[in-house]
Amino acid sequence: MSGVMVLVEHRRGEIREITWEMLAKAQELSSSLGVEVQAVLIGRGLSGMAQELRPFCHRVLVAEEEGLEAFNSEPYQQVLGRLIEERRPVLLMIGHTAQGMDLAPSLAAALDLPLATDCYEFGLKDGRLWAHRQMYGGKLSAEVSSEAPTKVVTVRTGSFDPEGLREVGGEVEEIKVRLDPFPWKRFLEYVEAPPGEVDITQAEVIVSVGRGIGGPENLGLAEELARALGGVLACSRPVADKKWLPKDRQVGTSGKTVKPKLYIALGISGAFQHIVGMKQSGLILAINKDPKAPIFQVAHYGIVGDLFQVVPALVAKVRERKGG
Ligand SMILES: Cc1cc2nc3c(=O)[nH]c(=O)nc-3n(C[C@H](O)[C@H](O)[C@H](O)COP(=O)(O)OP(=O)(O)OC[C@H]3O[C@@H](n4cnc5c(N)ncnc54)[C@H](O)[C@@H]3O)c2cc1C
Numbered sequence: 333m334s335g336v337m338v339l340v341e342h343r344r345g346e347i348r349e350i351t352w353e354m355l356a357k358a359q360e361l362s363s364s365l366g367v368e369v370q371a372v373l374i375g376r377g378l379s380g381m382a383q384e385l386r387p388f389c390h391r392v393l394v395a396e397e398e399g400l401e402a403f404n405s406e407p408y409q410q411v412l413g414r415l416i417e418e419r420r421p422v423l424l425m426i427g428h429t430a431q432g433m434d435l436a437p438s439l440a441a442a443l444d445l446p447l448a449t450d451c452y453e454f455g456l457k458d459g460r461l462w463a464h465r466q467m468y469g470g471k472l473s474a475e476v477s478s479e480a481p482t483k484v485v486t487v488r489t490g491s492f493d494p495e496g497l498r499e500v501g502g503e504v505e506e507i508k509v510r511l512d513p514f515p516w517k518r519f520l521e522y523v524e525a526p527p528g529e530v531d532i533t534q535a536e537v538i539v540s541v542g543r544g545i546g547g548p549e550n551l552g553l554a555e556e557l558a559r560a561l562g563g564v565l566a567c568s569r570p571v572a573d574k575k576w577l578p579k580d581r582q583v584g585t586s587g588k589t590v591k592p593k594l595y596i597a598l599g600i601s602g603a604f605q606h607i608v609g610m611k612q613s614g615l616i617l618a619i620n621k622d623p624k625a626p627i628f629q630v631a632h633y634g635i636v637g638d639l640f641q642v643v644p645a646l647v648a649k650v651r652e653r654k655g656g
Pocket of ligand 1: 541542543544545567568569570571582583584585586587588598599600601602603604605606609619620621622625637638639640
């Protein structure tokens, strides 16, 4: 039966948050289209995860086989290719994550299916897919569409709220896997980042610096503000890439997700990869000299100005309030 398929993303025995986000969207589409939500779970030792998923899908399609222990786009593509040919879903959702970016383009190309990547909103109307995606660092939104019977979308993390997931009480179905014997890329091992001195995920106040800080010689300014507020320093990816701050201070899709009471973004443009990691913060203050910077779309308060003028004024104000 045709349905909305969600590829379950999991790592080291744990279902990743993007899966629940996609299932929330799949449930919404399934209600309006009257089709099944089908979760596709590929790997080894999957019974626990299958049971975890089952209440929220009409069907959990489980594909277990030796060699599928860790994500590998080539055998994943084979499993999904066969499933799509047999079951013809109206839509396949894959997370726009490192795994999804590896898998989705080659899968879509091999099956000649339309692919819309990095979508933050989409729907189906009369069989036609419409999908919204941002371009040019979030300054432009584009709508793409397709009328093909089966479409593939990769879904931006943080776009859908899994809080509203309903129990639909589904079933688990084992899928027979036949993998072609060709030389796969081989998974070797997971490498954990070494623990740093400061855990930004636990901080209540974060002062986060972006490329706008100009260079490591200016970090002292941000540090002063962090100290005045009893907070810690974090950063956007370019700052970590340039080694102005250690990698464990990076916020975003390829860094950490933080949820402090107060997040101050200094000279950060607000690319979605950064926003995803901090948008749950209690209060967001952005300081940026570009009034059109996308960070202002998520900030509760914004100051359009030069951080080198604004930050010293802020530090002075905080100290004055604290009486020192
Ligand atoms: C696969 C992938 C994963 C990624 N993961 C992450 C991630 O985890 N985290 C992350 O942050 N990024 C990530 N990125 C990078 C992301 O796309 C952006 O490039 C990055 O977030 C931009 O960092 P920025 O805002 O510091 O720099 P820029 O985009 O260069 O912005 C600098 C900002 O500073 C402002 N500015 C300059 N000077 C001043 C001044 N004197 N006063 C005030 N404002 C000033 C400018 O107006 C500008 O808005 C990822 C990208 C990819 C492709």
